[in-house]
Amino acid sequence: MQNQTAGALRPGTDTPPHVAILDDEAEIRRILADALGEAGFRTSTYSRASDFEAALKRTAPDVCLVDLGLPDRDGLALVHRLALESGATIIIISGRANTADRVTGLELGADDYIIKPFEPAEVVARIRARLRKSRPAPEASANLARFNGWEAQFDQYMLVSEDGTQVPFSHAEGEVLRLFLDSPKRLISRHQMQESLGGAAGESFDRAMDVRISRLRAKLGEDPKNPRLIKTIYGAGYIFLGDVTWS
Template sequence: MTRPIPPASTQPHVAILDDEPEIRRMLADALEEAGFRTTSFGRATEFEAALKRMTPDVCLVDLGLPDRDGLALVHRLALESGASIIIISGRAQVQDRVTGLELGADDYIIKPFDPTEVVARVRARLRKGRGDAERGGHQTARFNGWTAHFDRYLLVAEDGTEVPFSHAEGEVLRLFLESPKRLISRAQMQESLGGAAGESFDRAMDVRISRLRTKLGEDPKNPTLIKTIYGAGYIFLGDVTWT
């Protein structure tokens, strides 16, 4: 029996950017079968032009693009869009994965892949996004001279200096701000943020926390806000007010 597809307005929208037509078709078929809307692009210029008219919930981005550096595009998306970003690439080296996460990607899938895995990763990102929206609807938090605007992905200092943060960094920051002065273990982070537990997840968290510390002006050798409790997890030591 064919499962009824929900109305377009209720379907999450996934944008696919890959220069290989076979991969675009395979991803679109798997995602649409799972109940998603998809729009596919073979070139970065077409994708960027379309972003002026559409707001996808998730972007699947290949790094090996013919007309643009994929990592630079990921960084721009992380800073300018509220979409979750999942890199899909044949680059399997650890440094490529680390760089992608540092530049703001939420996840990294290596080719060749099983389409069902991609569908599962997309669903995990969307569940996380819904969880954020359901926690009272608060989008602004003040702490230690900073104001975090989660609707704009922006940190504002007391002197008015604005520091953008990525969607991925915002997930970690929100987790800390919602549980100040409480130990958050790696297992709790994995459960809350999604993704497979293991070395890749731990490295992703290390990257995001390091970048948050830099943006908050923390001394990397002696941070005062985000403290590492070795072997246990992290504690955020600020006083937080949500509005």
């Protein structure tokens, strides 16, 4: 594995975005890492899916570049798992140029598909575009969010469904909901929740979060055994999988 750190920072943070590169070709890894490093990204490179998946247990990259022709794992299956369990932007980089593979990759959860050979500058541009699109920063004063057929009115503490049904939520539930809506498709750990919402870490805080999230799921009509929007990543935290717009 190779790591590089460069100086450009993501607005509002003190660290550059992190791109994880998974490709069994050493030259491809080098080209991508060099181009991204020069553009201000941190990078980690992996030649095997097993090493890549082990690293994901310790860190959460902002972007995953994944080759489909891996020596130890089906690339499409890996992409699908990442889409379900990771908050990262997923971009496939593959020599498979046929339409069927491209459509399948996107349907399984990839955000973009780049065909080899590629121009490194194009990869950098697509990553920047995807990061801007997937994580828009809402205005601090924004009180109205729309996602997956719902409207959250934070000034009224009200959820409104597509058919106009109004479902009130509490201030405590609203704090958790706003946290999810501010960071869609990003893993939010228990520690991050504690830091953002306050309170002493421990079993009582964890139980309080479990109750709030359970109530939010019920109000959103989620199946408690298989929720679509608020996913639990056991041992790691939660991911909100909706598409969010603020106004």
